[in-house]
Each structure stands twice: as structure tokens, then as C-alpha cells.
Amino acid sequence: MDQGIEFQLNGERVSYTGSATTRLLDVLRDNFALTGVKCGCKEGECGACSVLLDGKLVNSCMVAMGRVAGASIVTIEGYSKTARFAALNAAYAAVSAVQCGFCTPGMILASEAILAKTPHPTEEEIRAGISGNLCRCTGYNAIVTAIQSAAKEGNGLW
Amino acid sequence: MVNGFNPNSLRQALEIRAANDVIPYAGGTDLMIGEQHPGSYLFLHAVPELKRVYLEDGILHLGAGCTFTELLEHPLTPALLKEALSQIAAPAIRNEGTIGGNIGNGSAKADSALIFFVADASLKLESSTGTRILPIRDFYIGRKQLALHPDELITEVLLPLRWLDGYVYQKVAARKALAISRISFVGLLTLDNGVIAHCATAFGAVSDVVIRRPEIDSMLIGKSVEQVKAIRSDYLAAYDKAIVPTRGRVSSEYRKAVCLNLLLDFLNHYEI
Numbered sequence: 001m002d003q004g005i006e007f008q009l010n011g012e013r014v015s016y017t018g019s020a021t022t023r024l025l026d027v028l029r030d031n032f033a034l035t036g037v038k039c040g041c042k043e044g045e046c047g048a049c050s051v052l053l054d055g056k057l058v059n060s061c062m063v064a065m066g067r068v069a070g071a072s073i074v075t076i077e078g079y080s081k082t083a084r085f086a087a088l089n090a091a092y093a094a095v096s097a098v099q100c101g102f103c104t105p106g107m108i109l110a111s112e113a114i115l116a117k118t119p120h121p122t123e124e125e126i127r128a129g130i131s132g133n134l135c136r137c138t139g140y141n142a143i144v145t146a147i148q149s150a151a152k153e154g155n156g157l158w
Numbered sequence: 159m160v161n162g163f164n165p166n167s168l169r170q171a172l173e174i175r176a177a178n179d180v181i182p183y184a185g186g187t188d189l190m191i192g193e194q195h196p197g198s199y200l201f202l203h204a205v206p207e208l209k210r211v212y213l214e215d216g217i218l219h220l221g222a223g224c225t226f227t228e229l230l231e232h233p234l235t236p237a238l239l240k241e242a243l244s245q246i247a248a249p250a251i252r253n254e255g256t257i258g259g260n261i262g263n264g265s266a267k268a269d270s271a272l273i274f275f276v277a278d279a280s281l282k283l284e285s286s287t288g289t290r291i292l293p294i295r296d297f298y299i300g301r302k303q304l305a306l307h308p309d310e311l312i313t314e315v316l317l318p319l320r321w322l323d324g325y326v327y328q329k330v331a332a333r334k335a336l337a338i339s340r341i342s343f344v345g346l347l348t349l350d351n352g353v354i355a356h357c358a359t360a361f362g363a364v365s366d367v368v369i370r371r372p373e374i375d376s377m378l379i380g381k382s383v384e385q386v387k388a389i390r391s392d393y394l395a396a397y398d399k400a401i402v403p404t405r406g407r408v409s410s411e412y413r414k415a416v417c418l419n420l421l422l423d424f425l426n427h428y429e430i
Contacts, residue, residue: 005159020162021199023190043191044251045336056227056253062190063254064183066162066201113249131335132248 005069010034010078020066025049027065028075036076036105040134047133050106051075057113059132076105084112087154088146097146099137107133111147119158120151161198168207168313172286174200176309184223184259187251208258208313211235218317219282222258226270229257236322238344242273248335258312261294264302267339267363269329271298274315275368276344276360277322282314283307291316301366301404321356324348326424330416339363340408341416345424354378354386359424361417364403371400378430386430397421 004015009032016027025042028034028051040048042061049060052074053067079085088111091097098104107130114121114129121129126147127140135143151158163180165171174180180200183189189199202208208223211232218234226243229235230252235243246252246260246269260268261281274294281297283290285307294315297305306312326345331337342362348355357378361369374396378386386393403413 003159005162018160020159020201021194021197023194044187044247047248047250050250053253057250058254059187059250062187062251064162064186064190064199064201066159066164066183066199067186067203069159069164069201070204110249128335129249132250 005065007068007070008072010074016065016068018065020064022065023061024051024063024065024068024073025060028060028073034075034077036080038102038105040102044132045134046103047106047110047130048103050109050133052079052109052112055116057110057132074109076108079109079112084115084154084157087157088112088150091146091150091153092143094149095142095145097138097142103133103135107135107143111143111150114147115151115154115158119155121147123148162201163198164201164204166204166206168205168284168311169286171200171202171205171311172284172309175311176286182262182311184256184262185225185254186259187247187255188259188263188265202258202311210314213319216319218319220257220315220317222261222312222314223256224258226252226255226257236317236319238322238325238327238346239270239273239317241327242269242329242344245269245329245337247337251336257315261297261315262304262306262312264298264304266298266301266366266368267342268368269339269342269362272342272344272360272362272368273327274317275362275370276346276358277317278358278370278372279318280316281312282316283310284313285309285311295370298367321346321348321358326427328420328423330420341413341420343417343420343424345421347424347428349383349428353380353382359397359421361401361420363406364401364413364417366404369401371397374400383428383430390425390430393425394418394421 004017028037038048040046044059044062051060110133163174183199208221210221260270328343330341346358357375403410
């Protein structure tokens, strides 16, 4: 009963020995010091804590550690080492789709989830894809433009 | 693991459920809101029997552990259910949230449950000692009160497909995404040579339990559109009496007015 919860974290095999009911968000920030995962609301309303769980976008505040056993988690720290990130990073920077930056890690991972599913999304698909990620300063138009531009400039990456 | 069980078969899950005081964890998207629950979770995501979707004698069997995203992408999911699921929360929640969890949370605001109510769906409830099938209307007893035994799990939704093609679905909420229903409405109507062959309505997020009153809807069944026009006001009056909203984030007067407007829109849509 006491063995730890093992999972892949940004490509590395890790183990967590605490309670299976603890939030993934808290474990990522407090145990693994991955503070790119932001805590905005703890009720699935803002998307700041978004991570990829087996490649799918999830809110890490809504995931208990027992769910993570055997799964692969990618946070912005791991994703930032990829070529896909480089394309999104350049596109976000080019159109100033970042201001305070608090929503950005979640927004980038939501962008990845959109493009992984639909490499050349329509504006409507992009807006639906980021509909769970709130931004309170830049506004959404610049972010939508950035994702469109990443799809174009990063053609072939997704 | 500490405070958790990770079964990978239904049999194992039911044995754990019977032998321990556990909280079933389906997608976690309701359970994880607010303070952490004391005790242990029974994680159901790796139970393959809860992920099955199959058609049998006109009844679509939906595994309770299917996520909203999985059902949105499934070829057997009817259009009405897809329309309701596509408006639940946002992609990250739909990737984890399940229909079994939506029902098991016991809320009259559950957007998938509304569709199961109007379709007169049933639930398959299993324990290590047996299986029972219960109409969803009998499963909800009151707010957060369900006819689920402590050793049971919801394993399937049995959805009859027969009358689902003609529908009007309306979700009234404060915003487009990440929105909790303030009032939700669904009406099914099938016309056969100008005669109403089937009519069913359901109102969500209004009262402690989804409102589904087949005895009122049956006033319209078997009548021609012309005949129905004559009893239209009786039908509306019957619902005016039947809808008793509870006070919530919005006033009961507002809820009631919107319910009746939605019902009127439904009749107007079919030119009744």
C-alpha cells in the first residue's frame, strides 16, 4: 500500500510518495519546483495550471495524484525544450501576445494541444481551443494571431 | 499508494468499493473543486469496462468512464448529446470529465444528465454482488441525493436513440465557455404526417432534480398540429404549475420566466 506513485515528468521517471488525493498542481510546484505551472483559481476556471497528461490538455488543479500513476506529464518547463515551443515562442513574441505572462504557460500548452490535433486550425477552432484559458491583459486577438502565425511558420512541426 | 486505489478491471474496482470506504474518482473535475476530501479515492480511469460504447437493440450503451471528449469524437454519439457535451466547460475539463461523474455528482445542473433525462435513459449500477438497471429519473432522489448503494458504481448509461433526431437544446449561462448552466432546456419532438408521434421536455438547473414530466408532454402526443394549437395554453399552464424553481445564484422568478420562454420557443420552433 505504501509504494509511491511513479510517473514520467518532462521525460524523466519520478516518484511521489504522498497522498493520492493531493492535487497534481501542488505537487508540481511544491515537490518538483516547477513554478511555470501557475495557480490561478484551483477550480478549473482559468487554465493557468494547464499541463499535458499523456498529450492531452488538463487543468493540473483538477487532477489528483492517483490519476497520474503511470502517466506522462509535460509542463511548460519540459515543453520549452522543444522545436514546437520555439515556433510558438517566436510567434507570441512577434505579435506581443504576452503582457504580464501569468496565463502564458497554460496558453502555450493549450496552443500545442490545438496544433497537435489540427495543424492548420481555423480561427473558430483556435478560439474554442483556448476557451478554458483566461487572459486578463493582452486579450485574445493577439494570442489567436500568434497561434495562426505559429501554424504557418512552424509548418511541418505539427 | 497512500489514500488511493488504482484498479484496472471492473471486478477489482467493485471489490475495492465493497471492502473500503472510498470516494469514486471518475474524471475528478467536480471532486477536486474546493477543499480536499478526507479519505481515499477509487480511481476509475484505468477500468476498461467503463470505457465501452456499443449499440444493442436500439439502445446506445455508454461506459460511465467515457470522457466528454471521447464521446464528442465517437461516431455513435447522437447529435443532441454532442451539442450538449460541446458546451460543457472547456477542452481541458472535457478531456477528463466523464458522464458517470457528471451524473454521480448529483447536480441538476449536469449538462449531460439533462439529455439522459429527456431521452428516458437508464443507468446500469453494479456491485460485486449484482447488477441493476434504474431509470435515471428514479436515480435522482433530491439535491445530491442518489439511489446509489455504498457498494455500487455507475457503470453504463443506457440511452434509447429512437426519438433523438428532432430536438431543441438551449443552455442559458453567463458566458460562452466555462459556464455553469443557469437554466438548461431540451425538447424532443417527432412529427409523423402532421401528427405528434413523440414529445419530451426536460429543464435543468432549475430545481433540486432535473424536471421531466412525461404526463404533461403526453397531452400533445397523438394529436395533430392543429389540435395541439387548441390545447397549447393548457400545456403551458401545466408547466407553469409544475416548475417550482429553487433559489440559487439567480432568483426563482427569473428562472421560472426563462423556463416558460424556452418552452414557448420550443413550441414556436415546430410552429405549434
